[in-house]
Amino acid sequence: EVQLVESGGGLVQPGGSLRLSCAASGFIFSSYSVNWFRQAPGKGLEWLSYISGNSRTINYADSVKGRFTVSRDNAKNSLYLQMNGLTAGDTAVYYCVRDSYDGGDYRHGDCWGQGTLVTVSS
């Protein structure tokens, strides 16, 4: 079964840092690009970052550029998001999301994790 499981969320003070992890299983992780998205309580969805399978291509949303860093370890089937300089506006559920490419077809967001909640508060 294809699965993505996020971890590392929790309560952090403003200005603090947190590192999220996403464990992938059920597929060849290195062959897929993955993203981080988030959803603030009661709000819509926001894309944060993208990393290709070989880590050669990395993109960030303007809202997190310079504060968040995405990385992956294909040997460990894991994706990471290092978050620094956190503010109350970063409070959200953070999702790890896979893109797939099969037979010439891109399926963006074909698998989502359950999410991990990050709360930034003093």
Place this chain on the structure above:
Amino acid sequence: EIVLTQTPLSSPVTLGQPASISCRSSQSLVHRDGNTYLSWLQQRPGQPPRLLIYKISNRFSGVPDRFSGSGAGTDFTLKISRVEVEDVGIYYCMQATQFRTFGQGTKVEIK
């Protein structure tokens, strides 16, 4: 940044009746590779989103055929032919032509 505007934001529907959601983009979603990367996602209460439709009109694996997508360029539509109880939730359009952005979401509920 590409802005997606969904209408309506709320859609009360009678069971068994159709529902339609519009998604309009601030610019063409045709990618330089010729494809249009417009997807639709469903988020049931308390659940993460799941992919329903990709590249305008392709149903993802396991998605019932009562869901269909259409459109081109800047105007897209998701249709549910006969709404069932399990369809209650929020529906988002998402573009992946230029990074990713989402519509505001449309809440589908039963009248």
